[in-house]
Amino acid sequence: MSRNLIIGTALTLVFIALAAVSFIWTPADIENLDIPNKLQTPNGANLLGTDHFGRDILSMIMMGARTSIAVALVAVGIGMAIGIPLGLLAAARHGSLLDELIMRGNDLVFAFPSLVIAILITAVFGASAVNAIIAIGIFNIPVFARLTRGAALPIWERDFILAARVCGKSAARISIEHILPNITNLMIVQGTIQFSLGILAEAALSYIGLGAQPPTASWGRMLADAQTLVSIAPHTALIPGFAILLMVLGLNLMGDGLRDWLDPRIRVVRT
Amino acid sequence: MHHIKTLAASTAIVLCASAALAQDSITVAIQLEPPNLDPTGGAAQAIDSVLYANVFEGLTRFDADGAIIRGLAQSWDISDDGLVYTFNLAAGVTFHDGTTMDAEDVKFSLDRARAEDSTNAQKGLFAGITDVTVVDPLTVQVTLDQPNGSFLFNMAWGDAVIVAPESIENIASNPIGTGPFTFTDWVQGDRLELTRNDAYWGAAPALANATFRFISDPTAAFAAVMAEDVDAFVGFPAPENLPQFEADPRFQVLVGNTEGETILSINNQMPPFDNVLVRAAVASAIDRQAIINGAMFGLGTPIGTHFAPHNPDYVDLLSNSPHNPDVARALLAVAGFPDGFTTTLKLPPPSYARRGGEIIASQLRDIGIETEITNLEWAQWIEEVFTNKDFGLSIVSHTEPMDIGIYANPDYYFQYDNPDFQALMETLNATTDPAERSALLAQAQTILSQDYVNGYLFELAVATVAKADIQGLWVNQPTAAVDLTGVSWSN
Numbered sequence: 001m002s003r004n005l006i007i008g009t010a011l012t013l014v015f016i017a018l019a020a021v022s023f024i025w026t027p028a029d030i031e032n033l034d035i036p037n038k039l040q041t042p043n044g045a046n047l048l049g050t051d052h053f054g055r056d057i058l059s060m061i062m063m064g065a066r067t068s069i070a071v072a073l074v075a076v077g078i079g080m081a082i083g084i085p086l087g088l089l090a091a092a093r094h095g096s097l098l099d100e101l102i103m104r105g106n107d108l109v110f111a112f113p114s115l116v117i118a119i120l121i122t123a124v125f126g127a128s129a130v131n132a133i134i135a136i137g138i139f140n141i142p143v144f145a146r147l148t149r150g151a152a153l154p155i156w157e158r159d160f161i162l163a164a165r166v167c168g169k170s171a172a173r174i175s176i177e178h179i180l181p182n183i184t185n186l187m188i189v190q191g192t193i194q195f196s197l198g199i200l201a202e203a204a205l206s207y208i209g210l211g212a213q214p215p216t217a218s219w220g221r222m223l224a225d226a227q228t229l230v231s232i233a234p235h236t237a238l239i240p241g242f243a244i245l246l247m248v249l250g251l252n253l254m255g256d257g258l259r260d261w262l263d264p265r266i267r268v269v270r271t
Numbered sequence: 272m273h274h275i276k277t278l279a280a281s282t283a284i285v286l287c288a289s290a291a292l293a294q295d296s297i298t299v300a301i302q303l304e305p306p307n308l309d310p311t312g313g314a315a316q317a318i319d320s321v322l323y324a325n326v327f328e329g330l331t332r333f334d335a336d337g338a339i340i341r342g343l344a345q346s347w348d349i350s351d352d353g354l355v356y357t358f359n360l361a362a363g364v365t366f367h368d369g370t371t372m373d374a375e376d377v378k379f380s381l382d383r384a385r386a387e388d389s390t391n392a393q394k395g396l397f398a399g400i401t402d403v404t405v406v407d408p409l410t411v412q413v414t415l416d417q418p419n420g421s422f423l424f425n426m427a428w429g430d431a432v433i434v435a436p437e438s439i440e441n442i443a444s445n446p447i448g449t450g451p452f453t454f455t456d457w458v459q460g461d462r463l464e465l466t467r468n469d470a471y472w473g474a475a476p477a478l479a480n481a482t483f484r485f486i487s488d489p490t491a492a493f494a495a496v497m498a499e500d501v502d503a504f505v506g507f508p509a510p511e512n513l514p515q516f517e518a519d520p521r522f523q524v525l526v527g528n529t530e531g532e533t534i535l536s537i538n539n540q541m542p543p544f545d546n547v548l549v550r551a552a553v554a555s556a557i558d559r560q561a562i563i564n565g566a567m568f569g570l571g572t573p574i575g576t577h578f579a580p581h582n583p584d585y586v587d588l589l590s591n592s593p594h595n596p597d598v599a600r601a602l603l604a605v606a607g608f609p610d611g612f613t614t615t616l617k618l619p620p621p622s623y624a625r626r627g628g629e630i631i632a633s634q635l636r637d638i639g640i641e642t643e644i645t646n647l648e649w650a651q652w653i654e655e656v657f658t659n660k661d662f663g664l665s666i667v668s669h670t671e672p673m674d675i676g677i678y679a680n681p682d683y684y685f686q687y688d689n690p691d692f693q694a695l696m697e698t699l700n701a702t703t704d705p706a707e708r709s710a711l712l713a714q715a716q717t718i719l720s721q722d723y724v725n726g727y728l729f730e731l732a733v734a735t736v737a738k739a740d741i742q743g744l745w746v747n748q749p750t751a752a753v754d755l756t757g758v759s760w761s762n
Contacts, residue, residue, distance in 0.1 A: 031633060031636060032633060032637070033561070033565065033629075033630055033633045035561045035564050035565040035630070036564070038564075038565065052511070052565070052626070053565055053626075053629065053630065053633075054565075126645070127645075127646065209646050213643075213644050213645070213646070214628075214629045214632065214644050215629065215632060215633070215636075215644075227489070227490045228489045228490055228493060228509040228511055228512060229511055231493075231512070231515060232511060232512075232514070232515070
């Protein structure tokens with residue numbers, strides 16, 4: 001295992017642990033505002049200080065981690081659940097009209113910058129965490145569809161697939177029983193990368209007010225709220241900023257490390 | 272590269288030189304851009320902010336303290352029965368297009384504003400007028416259907432300015448008034464420019480040019496003032512940044528009061544808010560000081576009714592709805608909601624609403640009322656909340672002066688329908704005796720407070736940040752206006 005993988009996994013696990021702990025315990029209740037106690041710098045009672053409403057920032061970060069992870073996880077899930085079957089189908093029907101339709105449809109979604117689609121969707125259907133998930137999920141679909149098709153096509157040429165076809169297995173069974181297991185590693189690596197992009201997208205949408213609505217905590221909205229306070233209480237902006245940075249960095253390092261670790265070709269070269 | 276440096280250096284020198292000489296121009300920022308430039312046709316405050324007293328003038332006008340002083344009318348006589356106002360107009364007044372301002376223009380403006388098909392946003396100001404007669408070019412007689420103690424006040428509003436039939440067609444894009452500044456250019460989304468009117472009938476203003484810029488984002492506003500891109504910011508949107516400007520010798524900070532009653536609007540026709548006990552519970556759940564400290568960083572005066580605290584007729588009714596969550600929970604239980612309920616809280620963009628909304632949501636959650644917060648842009652807010660009345664709760668500042676009369680209109684967006692209050696307002700409008708008016712206003716304020724029509728939060732303060740050597744800016748905002756007539760640089 002590479003150092004990247006270890007550092008990345010450790011960082012990611014820290015945030016997942018924070019989010020998990022927030023379900024049963026946070027240092028303070030963030031729904032009760034304590035305005036006289038606002039904008040405290042980190043101290044014994046509030047380890048990371050308080051925000052402009054006197055809420056404990058550590059608790060906000062923990063609840064925000066939960067929002068970020070939930071949004072990104074479901075969004076990547078949507079992308080995988082729709083994108084991978086579409087990609088398998090396109091690969092199985094390679095060269096057919098269906099293949100063309102699927103891939104050109106994906107191109108169409110890809111043609112729009114992802115965040116612009118997300119803004120469009122949340123602007124039309126209203127700003128909420130659910131719509132943010134759908135928006136981020138939709139632009140994950142073509143990523144997985146393309147990758148799946150690209151990875152599946154060379155496998156279809158392999159001899160063991162030919163053997164399976166000779167045995168009379170249908171294209172659907174071959175896709176699920178033989179193609180899918182062979183591209184799983186790739187999907188995990190891509191999933192990690194898309195997960196980090198999902199976290200960024202959620203933060204960006206919340207920053208411009210189109211993501212999770214108050215009182216749901218969100219790192220992006222913490223940043224937006226802190227924007228005019230940067231000069232008087234810099235910690236209110238630095239802490240959520242670093243949270244986003246570390247989480248995304250962790251996921252990217254983990255994705256890199258996983259690729260090195262799981263990709264058989266690279267592994268052969270190394271050993 | 273060398274050329275570019277030389278060019279940059281020489282440009283800098285030219286800029287410095289012109290800055291040293293040109294102390295007769297000013298760049299003023301306000302938050303919102305006017306949607307059009309017709310104060311007699313649009314409701315948006317931003318129209319008045321830019322044009323009131325600068326480009327357009329009325330018969331009377333507000334001064335910096337909110338007192339009614341002479342405008343285009345230099346004097347007036349009121350008949351003994353209080354029904355006929357005879358205005359003597361200033362002589363030698365011309366519109367910016369060169370046409371003369373006379374009694375015919377006054378008749379045209381008032382008749383247009385009170386006409387059936389008028390789009391004036393404050394038609395109520397003109398409702399009592401039965402006739403406008405031109406006596407001679409400089410004298411005009413206005414007849415009312417009943418005495419109206421606030422008629423001269425009504426005529427001072429931005430919606431009652433005098434316009435000319437010759438230029439009315441394009442007023443929304445090319446406003447032609449009689450004021451000390453002429454409109455020169457409007458680059459939509461960026462700036463609006465005014466130039467001194469050398470043919471002005473009154474005292475000439477010190478400034479030769481004025482540029483208005485529109486910056487609603489608090490961070491951009493802070494950056495623009497700090498970088499001295501603007502000379503003054505009237506209605507600075509981020510109260511948390513004011514201490515920094517106060518500590519900076521380059522700037523002065525003026526904090527004044529406005530006519531903005533900031534309220535938690537309650538949809539009085541939507542169950543369960545049609546129950547006065549529920550509204551009383553909401554009122555008791557609100558901790559005003561926490562909202563002022565949390566949303567406005569301490570700027571603002573708590574109010575207990577829909578009236579400005581700096582008005583001599585204000586009655587302090589805060590004791591009617593002190594902050595007490597236990598009382599609020601008890602009231603909810605009596606009203607039949609021991610476990611509370613869920614409603615909507617729709618918030619327009621200003622920070623008093625967005626931040627105040629989060630605080631109020633937390634205070635209401637404390638007594639069992641869950642709120643779904645929706646953040647709206649102004650256009651959406653006007654459509655969803657103000658026009659379609661599709662809301663449970665909202666937060667907005669009502670910045671019109673002396674606007675308690677809105678409660679007499681059952682169709683107004685919070686839909687308060689109380690015949691007693693409506694009758695009281697009619698009596699008030701027909702009363703001219705100041706003592707009687709005070710008594711009636713006190714009664715009106717008390718009714719609103721006891722009916723818990725809305726959650727009364729605080730009187731909005733206005734902060735103006737300006738360069739230290741600018742003088743003459745209004746501190747208070749008796750009406751939405753950035754009056755530049757008395758503004759000058761001290762050096």
